Amino acid sequence: MFLSPRWISLFTSLLVSSITTGFLSFVPEVNLAMLFIAAIGSFFSTFFFTFYIIDLLVFKEVNQIYASIQKLKIRDFDISRKTLLKSVNPLKKLNREISNYVSKKQEEIDELKRMEIFRREFLADVSHELKTPIFAAQGFVHTLIDGALEDPVIAERFLKKAAKSLDGLDILVRDLVVLSQVETGDIKMIFGAFDILELVKEIFEQLENKANKRNTTLVYKPKDLRACWVYGDKQRLSQVLINLIDNAIKYGRDNGKVVVELNTENKKVEIVIEDNGPGIPQEQLPRIFERFYKVDKSRTREVGGTGLGLAIVKHILNAHDSTINVTSKIDKGTRFTFHLAKPPKEIA
Template sequence: MSLSPRVIAFLLAGLISALTAVFLTFVEGVTRSMLFVVAISSLIVSFFLILYTIEILVYREVNKMYKTIHKLRIKDFTISRSTLIKNNNPFKKLNDEIFVYVARKQKEIEELRRLEQFRREFLADVSHELKTPVFAAQGFIHTLIDGAVDDEKVRDKFLAKAAKSLDGLDALVKDLVALSQLETGEVKMHFEPVDLYQITLEVFEQLENTALARQTSLKIKTDQPGAVLVKADPQRITQVLTNLIENAIKYGNDGGKVLVSFETEKKHYNVLVRDNGPGIPPEHLNRIFERFYRVDKSRSKERGGTGLGLAIVKHILNAHKSKITVMSKPDKGTTFSFKLDKAE
């Protein structure tokens, strides 16, 4: 049987009225009419006071707690900051504390779920990326074992293909290790004055054959002559420029252009790597820095690469307290840019 606040208030008020009347019977000179008036007055006053106390201070707050629990069930975590600061009512404080605690725990649970989903996707991606070169090399080697080894031309051809697959596997593992170390902070940056202009020339020389194969021209543009000195880790910033320029060559057009620009600002150099290739569709721009993400998977496989280059670039620049940005328009090319502090 459930009791409403009015019934509880009436019962308690009746008890108080009865006790008051009994107490007054021991007082000399109190008549029955006086006892009746006091009892009724006590009953009415007590009833309204108790009802107010139960209704306002208890039931309303318990009802709010019930509504809070309902909001938590539907994952509605909106709560006024002023409510948390100004409330003096202990029931309200308890209600808000429960709300805030559960909201925090719910966010932690959602973050753990997100990380678990990320872990599963990452393992699936790694398994797929590792499987491709391993199965390719395994197929070539088994073909040789089955008798093709006796044919010198076939043997050399298959060994070269197996070696290429294993080289791709080696590059993938190295990139995975590098990315993991960057994410966990194991790789420490060694900052020193670095000439970006000279590093870019070295990267151009390193990628010369790749550019010639696609008839791509490589150029540098600066708004002032001389060295472009920044404060950076020379090995890591070389890796950043190599990844960006190599991508511009691989995914640009045949006979295209790659332009590396250095723009001088008050305390920074703005570095831009542009190509005049097919561009990146807008729906892919927010995801190209994710691990193993490829805009055109079939085309990316043909061009080679591990699918980790831009993710590595992002983490290296984060360690330099910088941020990589991308702008692209279909059929007009893509521009990657970032800023580095000038060397003092």
């Protein structure tokens, strides 16, 4: 109220009128009538002049600017009108709203720049990952065309290598499609209750041959556990577990061990996948869920892998309102942990 043009003009007029009358009272020739006229004249002239300056030239223009910013904010950002319409000094409102608006826009600009950098890196990574198997298969096929078909042994070996390269390309493309669908929400999660212990046993059977080649032992804990029910998309969570367990086998050590531990908590189940492999350097841990990021590129070329598995894992778990955490120690092993909700009581 005291910051309105009328009140500011009133206080200014009283102040000017008092000062003018005070000075004139020291002049000997000035009587009371003259002081009264001077006081009234200075009061009204100051009042109307100040009111005009503040209201028409400042407040009205500032309020128009502020109203425009309000409209922009109401359209661009979900801000309640009640907050916007509070009575505040328009100069302070203007300053605050401009600062907020600029801050929001700067955040958007920074995000666009970050996404542009990410887009360039992503295209470069995709191009590189696609180029490798395509060039390899192309080389083998052209070698066969140039005459290697005449030798059955060489022809068979080259065809197998070309097929292996194309299989890798197929896996990469399928992972890219899945990752894109998960990120954009095109894949709808089908939630239901299922026994995750039974799922772990099934995955152990699927990966048994791969584990035997490296003499890796697959273990679940606790051993006396009979069932462990969770609520989620069984197919997608199976993909999560296969990725994590398969990575533990591929990047672990020979004669190693991969442990899947299921811990029942109050409303959630903790799932831990742990290996006793070479571990991951601490400085690389924050980046392992990035697309195409590979901790040991030479090791990845040896055992295969697209570099998209952990990115897919992260997004699937995000769709289950869960996050995945990783800890690792060099020459000790790596430990992945995430949580899943228990089934609601009505369907448990």
